[in-house]
Each structure stands twice: as C-alpha cells, then as structure tokens.
Amino acid sequence: MEQNEIYAALPGVLLPWYEKNARDLPWRHTKEPYRVWVSEIMLQQTRVEAVIGYYERFMEAFPTVQALAEADEARVLKLWEGLGYYSRARNLQKTAKLLTETQNGAFPDTAEALEKLPGIGAYTAGAVASICFEQPAAAVDGNVLRIIMRMTADGRPIDLPQVKKEIGEALCKVYPKGHCGAFTQALMELGACVCTPKSPKCEVCPTQSFCRAYTAGNVTKYPVKRPKAAKKTEERTVLLLECNGRFAVEKRSKTGLLAGLWQFPNVPQKLDAQIAVQTAQSFHTDPKELMLETHKTHIFTHIRWEMTGYVIRCNAMSEAFTWASLAEIEHDFALPTAFRQFSDELKTL
Ligand code: SF4
Numbered sequence: 001m002e003q004n005e006i007y008a009a010l011p012g013v014l015l016p017w018y019e020k021n022a023r024d025l026p027w028r029h030t031k032e033p034y035r036v037w038v039s040e041i042m043l044q045q046t047r048v049e050a051v052i053g054y055y056e057r058f059m060e061a062f063p064t065v066q067a068l069a070e071a072d073e074a075r076v077l078k079l080w081e082g083l084g085y086y087s088r089a090r091n092l093q094k095t096a097k098l099l100t101e102t103q104n105g106a107f108p109d110t111a112e113a114l115e116k117l118p119g120i121g122a123y124t125a126g127a128v129a130s131i132c133f134e135q136p137a138a139a140v141d142g143n144v145l146r147i148i149m150r151m152t153a154d155g156r157p158i159d160l161p162q163v164k165k166e167i168g169e170a171l172c173k174v175y176p177k178g179h180c181g182a183f184t185q186a187l188m189e190l191g192a193c194v195c196t197p198k199s200p201k202c203e204v205c206p207t208q209s210f211c212r213a214y215t216a217g218n219v220t221k222y223p224v225k226r227p228k229a230a231k232k233t234e235e236r237t238v239l240l241l242e243c244n245g246r247f248a249v250e251k252r253s254k255t256g257l258l259a260g261l262w263q264f265p266n267v268p269q270k271l272d273a274q275i276a277v278q279t280a281q282s283f284h285t286d287p288k289e290l291m292l293e294t295h296k297t298h299i300f301t302h303i304r305w306e307m308t309g310y311v312i313r314c315n316a317m318s319e320a321f322t323w324a325s326l327a328e329i330e331h332d333f334a335l336p337t338a339f340r341q342f343s344d345e346l347k348t349l
Pocket of ligand 1: 147150151194195196200201202205206207208211212213214219
C-alpha cells in the first residue's frame with residue numbers, strides 16, 4: 001500500500017474498532033469543551049488511571065469554566081497536587097478567566113483559534129476542535145506519532161517538528177465527516193491500548209493488514225528517537241524545621257520551577273549536618289536538636305534533584321516562615337511531590 005492509501009484506510013478500520021473497544025472514561029461521556037479540555041490537559045504526561053480521580057475531584061470543585069475562573073489559585077493548585085507540571089493548572093485558570101471575560105465562557109470552535117489560548121498547543125486544540133466541534137483537526141501526540149511511524153515504517157526521528165507537522169496534515173485530509181471526534185479518540189485509544197511503546201499487541205490490531213512494520217517483522221525498530229541529553233543533577237538541602245509539632249513551610253517564588261507552590265525551606269548544595277543547623281539558626285529558629293537525616297530524589301523533565309533532609313527541632317517559630325502541622329500541610333498546602341516525599345516520611349515517625 002502507498003503511504004496515502006494507508007492514511008486513507010485508517011477511518012474505515014479504526015471507527016468500528018473504536019466503537020467496540022473504547023474504554024469507558026469519565027470525559028468520554030461529554031462533548032462539552034470545558035470538560036474535554038481539562039481532561040486533555042491533565043492527560044498530558046500523565047497516565048489515564050492516575051488522571052481519573054484528579055479529573056473527578058476537579059470537576060466537582062469547578063464544574064464550569066466560570067467556576068474555574070473565579071476559584072482561588074491556591075485551591076486550583078491544591079487539586080492539582082501530585083499531577084506535576086503545575087504550569088498546566090495555572091494556564092487552565094488563565095484561559096478560563098480569559099474566556100469568561102471575553103467570550104462569556106464559550107470556547108472557540110476551530111483548532112486555529114483554540115491554539116491562541118494560554119497553554120493550548122496544537123495537540124489539545126486538535127483534540128477539542130475534533131471531539132467537541134466535529135472539526136477535521138488532528139491531535140498528534142506521542143501515541144499517534146508512534147502508530148503512524150510504525151504503520152508507514154518511517155525511520156525519521158519523531159522529535160523532528162517537520163515529522164509531526166507532516167503527519168498532522170496527512171491525517172487532517174482523511175478525517176471522516178461527522179465522525180471527527182471518534183476518529184481522534186480511536187487513534188488515541190489504539191496508541192494507548194494496542195500500539196503501545198514496548199509490547200504492541202499486533203495480533204489484535206485492526207490495522208495489522210496494512211502495517212508496514214508488522215509486515216516486515218520489525219515493529220520495535222519504530223519510532224526512532226534522537227538520543228536525549230543527560231539530565232543535570234542538582235544537590236539540595238531541605239530543612240525540616242519543627243517547633244511544637246508544626247513545620248516551617250514557605251511559598252516558592254512566582255516564577256521558575258514549581259512557581260507559587262509551597263515547600264520546606266531548602267538551599268542549593270548538600271550541607272553537612274552542622275552547617276544545616278547553623279543555617280536553621282540564621283533563620284532565627286533557635287535550633288535545639290538534630291533529629292534525623294534523610295535522603296530523597298526527585299526527577300523533573302530536565303533536572304534531577306538529590307535532596308538531603310534534616311529534621312531539626314527548634315525553639316522558635318521564626319516569622320520568616322509559615323508554621324503548620326503535618327495534617328494542615330497535607331490538606332491545605334499545595335506541596336509538590338519533590339517535598340511531599342519528606343512530609344510522607346515525617347508522618348511515619
Ligand atoms: S500492527 Fe502492531 S505495530 Fe502496526 S499499528 Fe498495529 S499494533 Fe502498531
């Protein structure tokens with residue numbers, strides 16, 4: 001089969017397959033752009049099983065775009081806690097505010113207009129335009145790229161922007177009128193459940209008969225990726241300052257990594273215990289005893305944090321920090337996973 005014939009054959013086999021095999025996911029019960037948009041943003045970089053609970057809690061708290069626009073940012077971040085990539089949550093709210101102020105909460109119905117909104121890239125714009133507005137707009141993410149590279153036995157690296165653009169354009173040409181949303185979701189479903197990265201289930205794949213990689217018996221050769229740059233490692237010291245059952249926390253700055261979230265006080269580099277106690281002293285906490293040293297690792301997209309935590313009992317609640325019990329930290333503060341590891345350990349002591 002020629003490459004354009006492979007694309008053209010996709011709707012005919014994928015739509016009936018999707019109708020029979022689609023998983024029942026909460027965001028598939030609706031075509032409401034607000035709900036589809038939130039689900040797509042949550043699903044970026046996060047597994048479906050992990051997203052379901054977050055999605056349901058988020059929708060209960062903010063059932064409409066107006067409710068999200070009016071929400072306290074701290075509450076939005078708290079409900080996002082653990083999903084990571086917090087700029088997604090901030091951009092959701094920014095877009096909700098913009099739509100509420102300028103469009104009375106209505107979403108634009110084309111991928112081009114959706115893509116102009118904060119935090120909405122080509123993928124999300126294509127997903128919302130096709131699923132909610134039946135537009136022939138492709139949503140090309142890693143799953144879709146992998147399927148197409150295998151089906152067409154394309155050995156170019158998938159992280160080349162040109163490759164993504166070409167695939168998006170080729171897919172848009174074959175979007176079936178009246179079934180655009182189902183076609184987008186069928187492609188996503190095939191990538192998530194059948195044409196998976198490590199062990200594709202070719203034996204049950206509806207496109208097996210025209211998949212070039214399967215026919216050639218070299219499925220795992222695709223997709224080709226360029227080697228990743230090594231992650232930079234940063235050492236940090238985390239001061240777990242305790243006074244009368246409360247721990248010092250502080251808000252991170254409004255810009256940069258984990259902007260605006262809460263954290264335990266921390267400094268770059270690994271300090272030895274004595275220097276850590278002196279640092280606690282410099283914050284006017286009057287440290288009296290070093291209780292524990294503990295080590296944690298957290299991996300971000302480009303950086304790896306190697307953290308040494310010191311639990312230091314103090315006599316004074318310095319005004320430099322907010323002091324909260326572990327229960328309050330758990331319920332009221334958006335503490336990113338990097339630091340949550342420490343509070344989880346403190347609860348077990
Ligand atoms: S036949 Fe295998 S490699 Fe080809 S699209 Fe299906 S699951 Fe992927």
